[in-house]
Amino acid sequence: MSYLQGVYPILARKALARNIFDYTVHCPEIASQSRAGQFVHIRVAGHTLRRPISICEINREKGTLRLVFEVKGSGTEELSKLAPGDLMDVMGPLGNGFTLLEPTAKVVTVGGGIGTPPMLETAKHYGANATAIVGFRTAGLAILEEDFQKAGCDLRLATDDGTKGERGFVTDLLRRRLAEGPVDIVYACGPSPMLEAVVGACKEAGVRCQVSLEERMGCGVGACLV
Ligand SMILES: Cc1cc2nc3c(=O)[nH]c(=O)nc-3n(C[C@H](O)[C@H](O)[C@H](O)COP(=O)(O)OP(=O)(O)OC[C@H]3O[C@@H](n4cnc5c(N)ncnc54)[C@H](O)[C@@H]3O)c2cc1C
Known part of the structure; x- marks a missing residue:
């Protein structure tokens, strides 16, 4: 499995629903390798283990990943405090992802x-x-x-x-x-x-x-x- 790790700037953050947050992170090297169904592992200050979050959208042209997560405990709560301009320590892409067929498949x-x-x-x-x-x-x-x-x-x-x-x-x-x-x-x-x-x-x-x-x-x- 080949993956990368780096510290990348957050471009956007919004709340989608109560305790559910939507982040756009500029991480071109990871975005270029990511596939649907994979996830990234995010380092959270004060926690030893990274928190896994699935990739919601990949924009290879802009070099961004969209990550949507719900606050469940202290790790995701800490993550939800990050704002545009802050840096996110991201490792990925991880996991096998889904097998995609031809776009004409039903x-x-x-x-x-x-x-x-x-x-x-x-x-x-x-x-x-x-x-x-x-x-x-x-x-x-x-x-x-x-x-x-x-x-x-x-x-x-x-x-x-x-x-x-x-x-x-x-x-x-x-x-x-x-x-x-x-x-x-x-x-x-x-x-x-x-x-x-x-x-x-x-x-x-x-x-x-x-x-x-x-x-x-x-x-x-x-x-x-x-
Ligand atoms: C491959 C993968 C992809 C994931 N993608 C997403 C995603 O896109 N969006 C998202 O919101 N969450 C996702 N999760 C779940 C997310 O990683 C956990 O909610 C998060 O790690 C909890 O960390 P915490 O420090 O906030 O909570 P902790 O303090 O570690 O735990 C708080 C509570 O959350 C529950 N919890 C912890 N881990 C999980 C988990 N994996 N699944 C369900 N409940 C959990 C525990 O039961 C506990 O009660 C994913 C998990 C995996 C393994």
Whole structure:
């Protein structure tokens, strides 16, 4: 695995929802090597272990990566205090990423909650050939809708409490999409029970599926055997 590490300037920061932040980092060397579904490992002041954050968007022309994360504990809280002009210590790209087919393939991306950001770069590769299914607990936590729409994807949204989009789970929408017509591959990222249900639905339909796991990890490169 080849990866880089450096200290890079933050170009932009915005809050997308309560405790969810969107950063653009200028790291041309890492951006040029990054692929959809990979992640970067970020050093946080006062913490020994880096924090893994998935790549939400890659802009190779501008040399930037977009990172969207939710504040979960002290590491991500510290990260969320960084402002444009500050430096971020980034190592990456890490992980295998998704296998991307020809852009003409019919695909479904499924993102649950904070598992939604890594699906954007993947869905953008397919544009109008991607059905982007996203699910959130409630309307106030819904993020990136406009981004999927701007990419030309067929966006389908569900919330657990029905305050936005359809009431229900992303897997309900996935099963319906799989019944509508042929799908070459399904990509998913989100909580483990959601991923299990996605894999189950794909197995039943006989459709290839790749999932991105965001379990806790140490070094990010396999040296710690996690
Ligand atoms: C490959 C990978 C990609 C990831 N991509 C993203 C992303 O794009 N956006 C994002 O918001 N988060 C992402 N995560 C999760 C993120 O790394 C953790 O939320 C973060 O490391 C927590 O650090 P902390 O210091 O804030 O919290 P800690 O103090 O370490 O933990 C606080 C709480 O967060 C929970 N937590 C810790 N690690 C994780 C984890 N990996 N998954 C879920 N809950 C966790 C713990 O249960 C604990 O209760 C990713 C994780 C992995 C492994």
